[in-house]
Amino acid sequence: MNDFLQFLQSQSGKLLEQTLTHIHLTLLSVALAILAGVPLGILIARKQKLVGMILGFAGVLQTIPSIALLGFLIPLLGIGPKPAIFALFLYALLPIIRNTYTGIRGVDATVREAAVAMGMTNGQVLFKAEMPLAMPVILAGIRTAAVINVGVATLAAYIAAGGLGEFIFGGIALNNTNMILAGAIPAALLAILFDFLLSRAQKLSMRHFRWAGAAAVIVFALSAMTPAAKGKLLAGFTPEFMGREDGWLGLKRIYHLRIPTVVINDAVMYQALHEEKLDVVSGYSTDGRIRAYNLVILDDDQHIFPPYYAAPVVRKDALERFPELGPALDLLAGRINDSVMTYLNYRVDFLHESPATVARDFLDKQGLLKPQRHGKKGVVRMGSKIFTEQYILCEMYKLLVEGNTELSISSKTGLGGTKICFDALTNDQIDFYPEYTGTGLLVILQQPLTENLRNKDSAYNFVRDRFEQQYGLRWMQPIGFNNAYALMMREAAAAQFGIRSITGLTRYLNTQKN
Amino acid sequence: MIEASQLYKAFDGRPAVQDVSFTVPEGGRLMLLGTSGSGKTTTLRMLNRLLDPDNGKIFFRGKDTRTFRPEDLRRQMGYVMQQYGLFPHYTVAENIAIVPKLLGWDKARIRQRTEALLQKLGLSWEAHAHQYPAQLSGGQQQRVGLARALAADPPVLLMDEPFGALDPVTRAHIRQEFNELDEFKNKTVVMVTHDIRDALELGDRIGIMDKGRLIQTGTPEELQQNPANDFVAAFLHGKTEAP
Numbered sequence: 001m002n003d004f005l006q007f008l009q010s011q012s013g014k015l016l017e018q019t020l021t022h023i024h025l026t027l028l029s030v031a032l033a034i035l036a037g038v039p040l041g042i043l044i045a046r047k048q049k050l051v052g053m054i055l056g057f058a059g060v061l062q063t064i065p066s067i068a069l070l071g072f073l074i075p076l077l078g079i080g081p082k083p084a085i086f087a088l089f090l091y092a093l094l095p096i097i098r099n100t101y102t103g104i105r106g107v108d109a110t111v112r113e114a115a116v117a118m119g120m121t122n123g124q125v126l127f128k129a130e131m132p133l134a135m136p137v138i139l140a141g142i143r144t145a146a147v148i149n150v151g152v153a154t155l156a157a158y159i160a161a162g163g164l165g166e167f168i169f170g171g172i173a174l175n176n177t178n179m180i181l182a183g184a185i186p187a188a189l190l191a192i193l194f195d196f197l198l199s200r201a202q203k204l205s206m207r208h209f210r211w212a213g214a215a216a217v218i219v220f221a222l223s224a225m226t227p228a229a230k231g232k233l234l235a236g237f238t239p240e241f242m243g244r245e246d247g248w249l250g251l252k253r254i255y256h257l258r259i260p261t262v263v264i265n266d267a268v269m270y271q272a273l274h275e276e277k278l279d280v281v282s283g284y285s286t287d288g289r290i291r292a293y294n295l296v297i298l299d300d301d302q303h304i305f306p307p308y309y310a311a312p313v314v315r316k317d318a319l320e321r322f323p324e325l326g327p328a329l330d331l332l333a334g335r336i337n338d339s340v341m342t343y344l345n346y347r348v349d350f351l352h353e354s355p356a357t358v359a360r361d362f363l364d365k366q367g368l369l370k371p372q373r374h375g376k377k378g379v380v381r382m383g384s385k386i387f388t389e390q391y392i393l394c395e396m397y398k399l400l401v402e403g404n405t406e407l408s409i410s411s412k413t414g415l416g417g418t419k420i421c422f423d424a425l426t427n428d429q430i431d432f433y434p435e436y437t438g439t440g441l442l443v444i445l446q447q448p449l450t451e452n453l454r455n456k457d458s459a460y461n462f463v464r465d466r467f468e469q470q471y472g473l474r475w476m477q478p479i480g481f482n483n484a485y486a487l488m489m490r491e492a493a494a495a496q497f498g499i500r501s502i503t504g505l506t507r508y509l510n511t512q513k514n
Numbered sequence: 515m516i517e518a519s520q521l522y523k524a525f526d527g528r529p530a531v532q533d534v535s536f537t538v539p540e541g542g543r544l545m546l547l548g549t550s551g552s553g554k555t556t557t558l559r560m561l562n563r564l565l566d567p568d569n570g571k572i573f574f575r576g577k578d579t580r581t582f583r584p585e586d587l588r589r590q591m592g593y594v595m596q597q598y599g600l601f602p603h604y605t606v607a608e609n610i611a612i613v614p615k616l617l618g619w620d621k622a623r624i625r626q627r628t629e630a631l632l633q634k635l636g637l638s639w640e641a642h643a644h645q646y647p648a649q650l651s652g653g654q655q656q657r658v659g660l661a662r663a664l665a666a667d668p669p670v671l672l673m674d675e676p677f678g679a680l681d682p683v684t685r686a687h688i689r690q691e692f693n694e695l696d697e698f699k700n701k702t703v704v705m706v707t708h709d710i711r712d713a714l715e716l717g718d719r720i721g722i723m724d725k726g727r728l729i730q731t732g733t734p735e736e737l738q739q740n741p742a743n744d745f746v747a748a749f750l751h752g753k754t755e756a757p
Contacts, residue, residue, distance in 0.1 A: 114599025117564060117672075118613050118662070119589035128612075132603050 007178040015167070019186050022163040025081065025153045026190070029088030030146050037093050038138065041100020042126065051101065058094040066091075066155045071268050074159070079236070079264065079277045084153070084161035091152055092145035099141025103134025136202050143198035150191040154183070159272070160236055160262030164190075170239035170263070179243070232512050236264040236278040246442075246449060246485060247282065250304040257506050270295070279493060280505065285338055285486040286389060288345030296494045298487045299501035306449055307456040308438035308484040310389075312397065312476045313467065318431040319474060322378055324405040326476065329432070331368055331400050332393075333477030341389065341481040348388045355388065359395030369399065375406025383421050383430035384413040389483065393434045418443050426471055436483060437463050440475075456482070515540040515575060515702045516561060516670065522569035523556055530556045531567070534728045536721055540669075543703040544731075545717030547710065547749070553726040554706045558674055561704060562591045574670075589613055592663030592701075596675035598655045600647040606632075606658050607643040613666040631661040634695060653684040664697050671698070673705040677712060689715055710750060722746050 008015065037058075044051045064072075066087060073083035107130050115129040131138075157165030167183030170176070241247040242263055251257040259280065264272060272278045274293040283290070285297055285308075312329045319326050336344070344362060347353045363369040382397060384390040391413060398409040412430050415421045418439050424430045437456075440463040441447050447466075453459045464475040487502055499505050521534040531553040538544045546554040559565045561572060563584045572579045579587055592613075600609050610628045619627075629639045635657040647655055656676065663671060676692075677685040692698055693716055707713055713720045714734050721731040722745070730742035741747035 108602075110595060110597040110599040111601060113564065114593070114595060114601070117562060117588055117593035117595075117599075119585045119587075119616055120612075121585050124616070129601060133601075 004178045004181060008182055011167075011182060015182060015186065018162060018164050018166055018183070019190070021081075021156075021161070022150070022153055022187065022190060025084055025088060025156050025161060025163055026146060026149045026194070029085045029149055029153075030092050030142065032085070032089045033092035033096050033145055034142060036089075037096030037141075038100050040093075041097045041138075042104060044097070045101050045104040045130075055094070055098060055101070058097050061090045062094045064090075066152060067158060067265065067267050070155070070159050070265075071271060074268060074271050074275055074277065078275070079160045079262070079268070079272045081156070081161045083159055084156035084163075088149050088152055088156075092149050095141040095144040095148070096138070097141075099144075100134065100138050103137030103141075104130050106137060107133045139198060139202040143195060143202070146194040146198060147191050150187060150194060154187060157239065157263050158265035159268055160264045160278075162263070166239060166242075166263045169265070170243050172239075176243070233259055233279040233509065234277075235259045235261045235280040235282075236269050236272055237261055237282045238266050238269065239263055241282040241485065246304055246306050246438075251487075251502070254302050254304050255502050255506050257502065257509070259505075259509055273488070273490060276490070280487055280489055283486055283488050284483055286341040286345055286481055286483040288342060288347070288349035288388065290488065291342050291346040292350045294491045295488045296491045298489065298494070298499065298505055300484075300486070301501040301503050303454045304502075305485040306438040306441060306454055307459050307482050308436040309456060309460060309478040309480075309482050310393070310434050310436050311460075311478045312432045313425065313435045313440075314432035314474045314476060315425065315428070316472050316474055318380060322380065322405070322407055325380060325401065325407065325431075326474075328401045328404045328407075329397060330477045331404065332396060332479050334480045335366060335368075336362075336480045338481045338483075341483070344392050345388050348392060355391040356395045359392050359399060363396060363399055370403030372399075372402045373406060375402070375408060377406035378408075379410050380407050380432070381410050381412060381430045383415050383424055383433035384411075385417060385421055385433070386414045390434055393479070397432075397434075425473065434479075435475075437478075438484060440467065445470075515542070516704065517573040517576075518557070518561070518570070519572070520570040521557065521560060521567045521572070523553075523560065523565060523567050529726050531560070532726045534570075534723075534726075536728060536731055538702055538704060538719075540702055541700060543701075543705070543716060543718045545713035545720045546704065546706045546723055546728075547708065547713045547720055548723035549708060552723040554723045555674055557723070557728075558672055558704060558706045561672055562588045562593060585616075589616060589666065590668045591670040591672050592666075592668045594656075594659050594663045594671065594673040594676045596678040598647070598659040598679070600655060600658060600662070602647055605644050605646055606637070606650070607639075609647065609658055610661045610665050612662060613668075617666055619666075627665060628661075631664060631697075634697060635661050636691065637661075652680055653688055656680060656688060660692065667697075669702060671701045671703045671705075673703065675706055675708070677707075677709070686711075692716070722749060 040054055044054050069087050069090070070083055073086060077083040077086055111129055111133065112125065115125045120128065153163050154165030154168050156163040157169050164183040164187045167179050168187070171179030171183065237248055242261070243249070248261065266283070269278070269281045270283065270287070270289040270293055273281045273295065289295070290297065314325070314329065344358050347358045348355055360369060380401060382394055384394045394411060394413055398411065401407055401409050412424070415424055421433045422444055425433060437459045441453060441459060442449065445463065445466055447453065453462060460475070460478060467473040467475055487505070489499065494500070497508050499508050516538040519535050521531050522529065523531040534553070534557055536544065546557060548554045556565060560567050563579055574582070574587065607628050610631060611624045614624045614627060628643065632639055632642060637654065637657060642650070642654070647658065650658065660676070677689055680688065689712060705712070705716060717734070719731060719733055720737055722729045722737070724745055730737060730746050737746060738750055741750060
């Protein structure tokens with residue numbers, strides 16, 4: 001508890017800024033949705049033929065996963081508040097349109113007839129009779145939309161629009177509970193506050209609305225005053241990267257890198273770089289998108305990113321029971337470098353070939369592909385994490401083991417993450433899976449990063465020895481590639497500014513300031 | 515004042531009103547009397563263009579009603595409904611002020627008029643003006659409904675079963691009040707009812723409707739002495755009870 005309060009105190013400036021941004025995103029998107037949704041609701045209450053089409057369309061919008069929607073919007077609106085507000089606006093439309101329609105249709109027919117019969121024009125019937133009587137239902141729709149949007153607005157942190165999502169996603173990525181709570185508690189309080197204020201508004205009569213309206217405008221104006229920094233080059237980093245010593249903190253401390261940053265989700269980060277909405281991003285060095293988008297990795301000349309060399313981690317009892325397993329797995333040792341792995345990932349992610357095809361092709365070209373023996377000697381259980389690279393590696397190991405030994409492989413691919421894979425291994429649910437030295441070091445052994453461990457070989461030796469002693473697990477020979485954190489830029493931009501390394505980036509930025 | 519000529523109106527191909535013609539002179543009071551579904555309400559709703567006839571014409575002060583802007587026409591014809599149709603979100607005073615406001619009266623004039631009407635209808639400014647319709651009894655609501663129809667002193671009053679939702683005692687009482695109201699006396703009235711006592715007490719002429727047609731029109735005496743057919747006779751003599 002004390003911890004949490006201390007965290008809040010140390011981050012109070014950032015917390016206030018994020019909260020205001022959050023309010024701003026929510027209110028602006030709901031205000032836009034009211035401006036569009038209420039007239040649409042009125043329209044379909046008048047023209048019943050359009051009901052199915054418009055409510056259907058708004059309903060479909062609601063079902064688009066938010067991260068996908070944000071991805072679609074980057075080419076159109078870039079990154080930052082604009083696409084975030086637009087996406088939130090789309091999510092808020094359905095409840096507002098539907099409740100406006102329901103509210104107006106629900107007005108007593110005799111009241112409507114009386115209004116017409118007294119000589120009111122269409123507009124007067126709408127504004128003097130239908131709208132005031134439908135208002136509680138319309139407000140209920142706005143209330144739903146506002147509460148939904150407080151929640152969805154956390155996703156704005158995915159595309160550099162800020163808000164409380166920065167704390168929440170950063171906290172999740174860094175396993176920092178205080179950080180999660182510092183985002184989640186204010187977000188929950190905001191939802192409760194909006195719900196309460198709008199529930200009060202529902203009880204007010206029409207004549208009080210101008211006051212409620214004025215209050216809303218003032219809150220909105222206040223929340224709109226959040227600053228937006230803009231530099232010559234802009235960096236987009238994942239929430240996790242922002243909080244890591246082998247990330248943004250190290251870049252600042254070791255390289256003295258000074259660059260405006262925004263927080264963004266890795267699913268849209270590469271695309272934003274490609275669309276020239278960002279100039280520098282934090283990525284993974286063998287990601288297929290590096291090739292797809294013509295990106296270049298900046299050389300980590302001061303070695304702040306620990307090595308993430310991949311190798312199979314195997315249970316010792318399996319190696320003893322099947323002595324031929326180890327040599328079969330080591331057939332891949334040193335065979336794949338960074339650019340080859342990037343290319344293989346690219347073939348699966350962008351050329352949409354299956355991991356099995358890509359694995360078979362590669363082994364064939366390396367002269368490692370042998371006919372399957374369909375052996376009956378025993379079954380080896382193989383695990384993998386859920387991303388492309390691991391799927392490809394597992395297909396290769398399956399072919400190698402089944403082609404070179406009398407063993408067969410049973411795949412348990414798609415184990416959520418490091419912790420799930422590792423627990424499956426130590427609990428004798430699988431016999432091996434591909435792991436990375438950096439992950440072994442930082443996540444499993446929780447070893448603080450010393451200078452010595454930034455070296456590729458000493459890191460490998462360290463995890464190999466410790467795994468052996470602590471868990472009775474064997475690290476096989478490294479496959480060769482290093483899927484580490486990396487800073488990357490568009491190839492054309494890097495060439496234009498003459499930037500090859502992170503030091504070069506720092507130097508370039510410093511010359512720009514003068 | 516009002517002349518209807520050969521009105522025809524069908525809903526979904528089924529005729530609701532056929533070949534209905536009548537004339538109401540200035541100050542005349544025509545009672546359209548008939549059973550449910552006889553077409554009398556449809557006929558009434560065509561007079562202020564809540565509905566437009568498929569065939570036939572309606573003249574107001576000698577001019578085809580289709581040459582009026584519907585809103586202008588309606589503001590000259592007070593409208594009283596069976597279910598009152600009061601705005602639930604308006605106070606009694608605001609409900610009564612609707613048409614005068616549409617016509618652009620100033621506040622003082624509206625206030626004066628509202629207060630006078632309330633008093634004439636047995637309500638008071640102090641006790642009722644700021645109440646909402648839901649706080650009033652049925653009889654009080656119908657009085658407010660009538661006050662609202664009369665507020666801008668329109669030359670014509672259209673009434674659709676104005677006492678239909680009231681219990682028999684209140685009904686007789688309010689009917690008598692209306693009849694004695696001088697506001698009511700100089701109006702041209704077309705009223706729809708299925709109750710012969712409404713018609714006999716308030717009307718100077720009665721039109722009997724059945725199956726969409728106007729069967730006979732005349733003074734109460736004419737109808738009673740010379741009913742056009744058995745239906746008229748039965749309606750006037752046999753069916754004097756409210757259903």
